Amino acid sequence: MAEVRELTCINCPLGCALTVTIDGNAVTVAGNTCPRGEAYGKKEVTDPTRIVTSTVPVSDGDIARVPVKTAADIPKGRIFAVMEEIHRVHAKAPVAIGDVLLHDAAGTGVDIVAARDVAVRKA
Numbered sequence: 001m002a003e004v005r006e007l008t009c010i011n012c013p014l015g016c017a018l019t020v021t022i023d024g025n026a027v028t029v030a031g032n033t034c035p036r037g038e039a040y041g042k043k044e045v046t047d048p049t050r051i052v053t054s055t056v057p058v059s060d061g062d063i064a065r066v067p068v069k070t071a072a073d074i075p076k077g078r079i080f081a082v083m084e085e086i087h088r089v090h091a092k093a094p095v096a097i098g099d100v101l102l103h104d105a106a107g108t109g110v111d112i113v114a115a116r117d118v119a120v121r122k123a
């Protein structure tokens with residue numbers, strides 16, 4: 001028997017309401033306005049992934065915390081483990097956007113990178 005899931009496409013502000021039908025190996029998507037919605041609906045029911053964002057403390061910086069993100073999508077089921085590892089990271093200024101602050105977060109093969117520059121705090 002087919003399983004039907006209702007999702008909201010998160011790829012643009014339109015937020016189309018998607019109806020995804022899973023029937024054996026066949027996945028069909030309805031309600032999408034553009035092809036990105038179909039791709040999102042199919043991926044969400046077969047291999048859901050997310051970019052994870054957070055902040056980590058930074059020593060000697062002109063701001064106290066630096067925003068960070070995963071360098072690529074990670075499996076949705078690994079978000080909690082990745083967040084736990086991010087919470088143990090402490091950076092030191094200067095930090096440049098794209099600097100790797102944590103390699104291979106929670107064994108996902110994906111690095112955690114800085115999302116902005118942080119200069120050294122002036123004395």
Ligand code: SF4
Nearest residue numbers: 009012015016034037
């Ligand atoms: S299906 Fe297309 S138009 Fe609709 S929310 Fe997704 S990206 Fe936007």
